[in-house]
Amino acid sequence: MPTEAVGAGALLAILRDGRARTRTELMQVTGLARSTVSQRLDALLEGRWITPAGEAISSGGRPAVAFTFNGAARLVLAADIGATHTRIALTDLNAHVLAEQSTNMRIEEGPEHVLTWLVKAFGSLLAECDRTASELCGVGIGLPGPVEHSTGRPVNPPIMPGWDGFDVTGWLGSRLGVPVLVDNDVNIMALGEHWTTSHGVEHLLFVKVGTGIGCGIVTERRLHRGAQGAAGDIGHIRVAAAADQLCRCGNTGCLEAIAGGAALATRLAAGGENATDARDVVQLVRAGRPLAVQLVRQAGRDIGEVLASLVNFFNPDTIVVGGDLADVGEHLLAGIREVVYSRSLPLATQHLTMRGRTLGDQAGVVGAAVMVIEDVLDPVTLDRSVAAD
Structure with missing residues (x-):
């Protein structure tokens, strides 16, 4: 990888494998100078994207600090909305479910009815975990019909009357104050299973x-x-x-x-x-x-x-x-x-x-969370986020 391409986001991508690494190890992996590695680690530490990992590592001299990905840095809200049943969850950045809730609700009741319930239910999950909306980095939604992923709008969904072309991302985003990603329910289930059991x-x-x-x-x-x-x-x-x-x-x-x-x-x-x-x-x-x-x-x-x-x-x-x-x-x-x-x-x-x-019934909510996590932690996206902080 060219050193000019190794920004803070790329450094975080390396650390997301779960292994703690020192500055020296990151210099060896990336080819970056120590000062550059330190600068990018400082930016990640400031944003709480990484954290020092346990005890310092000693090789005979001054112990070296190792760093690891901080999965608790942000929260994700996820929903798997089915034809007759909806499941929601609150997860961390490792897609670990912190709280969840489900209800029987028919998608044919229309977007505003379903999404209004969703906003209230999301609030109850945050309250259950004693967390706040300020800790959120995004919301992932799965719908039981064709979705144009780039816009988050359902397209001629056969079992979703009233949903065709509805601006799900805009409607939810304006009420939750964070980015919203939408896909069809099968895609998010595939993401959940692949992430958890078939990586x-x-x-x-x-x-x-x-x-x-x-x-x-x-x-x-x-x-x-x-x-x-x-x-x-x-x-x-x-x-x-x-x-x-x-x-x-x-x-x-x-x-x-x-x-x-x-x-x-x-x-x-x-x-x-x-x-x-x-x-x-x-x-x-x-x-x-x-x-x-x-x-x-x-x-x-x-x-x-x-x-x-x-x-x-x-x-x-x-x-x-x-x-x-x-x-x-x-x-x-x-x-x-x-x-x-x-x-x-x-x-x-x-x-x-x-x-x-x-994963059973959790595949959809885990996959919806993964969809958000991969978007938020994309190296280019994260570099922009770090620069804006």
């Missing part, structure tokens, strides 16, 4: 199977959103088994129309079961209801048909299956594996790992 994985697909179906794509350890943020919308890929089944997006034959949680609940209700959403489907499978088990296994096969094509095209290291329906256990995964391994090229599946989610 070394280069290429990962996170498949959310809940009310609808979507896919978050991590390539070379970075989230891939596509040109307008629409990458990964696999729920509306046409599959043969869906035939002329009408999807709520207005088209027919979509994967979501036969394998999404809402579609499965509708079919179970038609079969005499008490089911209105994906969580009811999970309960029926856990209760061993034959029709529920049969439909979920077939949903896995239908999803596997689409994923087999993605495996051949993208060649991921890992596929993680999340969303409410992931809680049915092996029934869904078994159907997916059955088709993926039979329909994908052997080279593409040779080292492929397929598993259920690790």
